Amino acid sequence: MTDCMRTQLVSAIHLQEVELQDKPADKPADKPQNNSNGSNNNVDEKFTVEQAVEKIGFGRFHILLFVIMGSANIVEAMEIMLLAVVSPEIRCEWRLEDWQVALVSTMVFVGFMVCGVVAGYIADRYGRWKVVFGGYVWSAYFSLLTSFAPTYGWFIFLRSMVGCGVAGVSQGFVLKTEFIPAKYRAYLLPLGTIFWMTGSILIILLGMLVVPTMGWRWMIRLSITPSIILIFLFKFIPESARYNVSAGKVDAAVKTLQKIARMNRASLPPGRLAEPILKERGSWRILLSPSYRRTSLLLWYTWFVASFAYYGSVLSSSELLEKNLLCVINADKEHQVKHRHESGLCYCIPFANSDYQTLLISSLGEVALVPLNIVLLNVFGRKISLVVLQLLTAVMFMMVNICTTMFGFTVLLFLLRSLVSMNFNVVYIYTAEVYPTVARSLGMGFCTSFSRIGGMIAPFIAQVLMSQSVIQALTPFAVACVICALGNFLLPIETRGRALLQTS
Template sequence: METKRVEQVTIISLRKLSLGAAESPPKEAKTFTVEDAVETIGFGRFHIALFLIMGSTGIVEAMEIMLIAIVSPVIRCEWYLENWQVALVTTMVFFGYMVASILFGLLADRYGRWKILLISFLWGTYFSLLTSFSPSYAWFVFLRMMVGCGVSGHAQGIVIKTEFLPTKYRGYMLPLSQVFWLIGSLLIIGLGSVVIPTIGWRWLIRIASIPGIILILAFKFIPESARFNVSTGNTQAALATLQHIAKVNRSVMPEGRLVEPILEKRGRFADLLDAKYLRTTLQIWVIWLGISFAYYGIILASAELLERDLACGSRPASGTSGTSEGSPSSCRCRVFTPSDYQIMIFSTIGEIALNPLNILGINFLGRRLSLSITLGGTALFLLLLNICTSRAGLIGFLFMLRALAAANFSTIYIYTAEVYPTAIRSLGMGTSGSLCRIGAMVAPFISQVLLDTSLLGALCLFASVCVVCAISAFTLPIETKGRALQQMK
C-alpha cells in the first residue's frame, strides 16, 4: 500500500511540473528600433535646438547664393563684363555645387552626415572669404565655384533633421525651415543696400561669411544621426544619442535592447536605380532639375527686369549712365538703387507667403498633389509676366512667383529625404541636388541673355518646364505622407 501511494504522489507532481512549464514559457528579451525610440521620445527641447541650428544652414546657403544676384551689377561695372560673363559667374557656382553634391552625399552615407556638414561649412566659409580678395574676374569666378562646392554639403542639415524628427512632425517642421532661407535672403539684400554704396562689395562678402563661422561653433550641440550610427553597427553611439535626446526632452526611452540590422552596403548608386526606386529616382531628378531651373531663373529674371526695366518690352537707351564712351556698348553699368533693393526685399518676403498653405497641403493633400499644384501655379504666373502691366503689377507677379517657387523647393526637399532608406538617403539627396544644379547652371543664360532678346521666349520656356515637373510630381509612385522613415531597402 505504501508503494502505491508513493507512485501516485510522484505522478501528480510530474503533471503539475509539466503544466507549470506549459503555462509559463521563457520570456524573450524586449527589443526596439531607432524608429521606435524616435516616436516614443517624441518632440521636445532637443528638436527645437535641432531646428534652430540645422535650419540656420539655410541662412548661410541663401546668403551665399543670393549674393551673386546682389553683386552682379557691381562687378559688371568694375570689370566691364558682357552679359554672358555675368551669367557665367552663377553657372560656375552651380557647377561646383553639382560636382561636389554627389561626392558629399556619397561620403555622408559612408562616414556620417555630421562630419560632411562640418567639412562643407569650413570649405565654403574659407573660399568665400578668399573671394573678397579676388584681383580679377577670372579669380572671382574660380573662387565662387569653390564656394559652390562647399555649399553643396549643407543639404546634410536637412538629412539630420529628417532622421531625428518623429513622423507626424516632419510635415510641419521641415517646411518651416523655409523661414531660414527667407532670413538669409533678406539679410544679404539688406546688407547689400547698406554696404555696397559705402565700403564696397568686397566687404559685403566678408560680412556675409560671419554667420557661417558662428554656425560651425554651434554644430557641437547636435550629435551624429542615430539612424546612421546603427546602420554602421555603432549601436552604442546610437543608444547614447537617443538617451541624451530623451533626457533633454524629459521623456523616456522604450524598454528593451536597441536592435537594427547592420547595412554593409551603403551609399551605392546601384541602389538608387534598383527596381523598387528606379521610377521614383528618375522622376525626382526631373523635378529637382526643373524646380531649380525655374527658381533661380525667377530670382535672376527679377534682378534683370528691375535692372534693365524690361517691363512692357521697354529697353534702356544705349549709353546708359555710368559707362564711358570707350566701354563696350553691351555693358550696362547700372547699380541697384534704394527702390530696387526695396522691391527685391518685398518680392523675397513672398517666399514665406504661401508657407502656411503649403504646410496644410503637404500634410492633408499629400506631398505629390501639393507639389503638382504649386508647380502648376508657378507656370501660370510665369506666363502672366508676359502681360504688359504697371510696375506694381510686375512686383505682385514676382511676389507670387517667389512664393510658389519656394513652396516647390520646400516640398521636394521633404519628399526626397523621406522616400529613400537610411542606406542611400544622403546619396539620394546628393544626386538630386547635383541634378538640380544643372537647371541652375542653365537658368542664368535664359534669365540674363535670352530674356534680353525675347522676354516671351524666356518666360514660356520656364513655364513649360514647370508643367512637365507638375505632371511628374503628380505621377510619383510613392506617397510619403505619414510614412515611417525606411531603414533598409
C-alpha cells in the same frame, strides 16, 4: 473506529501536511521563475530607431535642432542670393558681357553639382555630421577668399569652390529629417523656409547698406558671419542615430537617443536597440534598383525643374530690375536707363534703393504661403502638392510679362517667389522621406546635383536671353514646370505619414 478507518484518517492527515510543506517551497521557486521570464522578455524585446524617435516625440531637442540646422539654410540662401546682388557690381568693375555674368552663377552650380554626389556618398559611408560641418568650414573659407579675387577668372573659380562647400551644408536637411517624428515632418520642414528667407533678406540688406559705401568685397566678407557662428553651434547637434545603427555603431546611437530623451523629458521604448548592420551603404545601385528606378528618374527631373524655376525667378527679377526691362506703366527716371544702346552696352547700372526694396518684398514671399504649403502636404500629400505648385508656377512665370505698375510687378514677383519656394520645400521633403537610410544622403546628393544643372542653365536664359526678349526668356521656365507637373503624376510612392525606411 475500525483499524481501516484509522489508517485512512492518518494517511489523509499525513498527505495534507506534505501538501502544506510543498506549497511554501513552491512559491519561492515560482517567483524566481516569473522574474526570470520577465527579464528574458526585457532582453528579447527590441526596438528600432524609428520606434525610438516616435516614442520620444517632439520636445526641446527638436527646437534646438530646428534652430541650428535650419540656420544652414541661411548660409545657403546668402551664398545664392549674393549672386543676384553682386552681379551689377562685378559687371561694372570688370566690364563683363551678359554671358560672363551668367557664367558666375553657372560656376557656383558646377561646384555644387560635382560635390553634391561626393558629399552624399561620404555622408552615407562615414556620417552626416562630418559632411555638414566640413561644408560650413569650406564655404566660409572660400567665400572669404572670393572677396580678395583680383580678376574675373579668380572670382568664378573661387565661387565654384563655395558651391562645393554649400553642397556639404545641404546634407544638413537629411540630418535634420532623420531626427523628426513622422507626424511633425510636414509641419517643421516647411517652416525651414523662414531661415532661407532670413538669409535672402540679410544679403539684400548688406547690399543696400554696405555696397554703396564700402563696396561689394566688404559685403562678401561680412556675409560669412553666419557660417562662422554655426561652426561653433554645430557641436550641439549629434550624429544621426539612423546612420550609426546602419554602420553598426549601436552604442553611439543609443547614447544619442538617450540624450534626446532626457532633453525631451521622455523615455525610450522597453528593450534594446537592435537593427541589422547594413554593409551596402551609399551605393548608387539602390537608387536604380527596381524599387526606386522610376522614382529616382522622375525626381532627378523634378529637382532640375525646381532649381531651374527657383533661380530663374531670382535671377530674372534681378535682371529685369538692373537692366530696366520691365513693362512698367509708371516708370520713374531710374527705370528709364537701358542696358543696351546703339552705341554699345551700358555696364554700370547699380541697384537703386527701390530695387533693393522690391527684392526684399519678393523674398518675404518665400514664407508668406507656408501655411498653405503645410495644408497641401497634410491634406493632399506630397505628389499632388508638387503637381499643383508646378502648374501654378508656370502660370505665374507667364504673368510676369504683363505690362503693369511697379506695385503690380512686385506683387507678381512676390507670388512667384512663394510658389517656387514652396515647390522646393515639397521636393526636399519627399526626397528625404522616400529613400532608405542606406542611400538617403546619396539620393539627396544625386538629386541636388541634377538640380544644379537647372541652376547652371537658368542664368543663360534669365541673364542672357532676357536682354533679347522677356517673353522668350520666361517661356522655357513655364514649359519646364508644366512637363514636370505631368511627370509627377507617375511617381509611384506617396510618403505622407510613412515611416523612414532603413533599407530597401
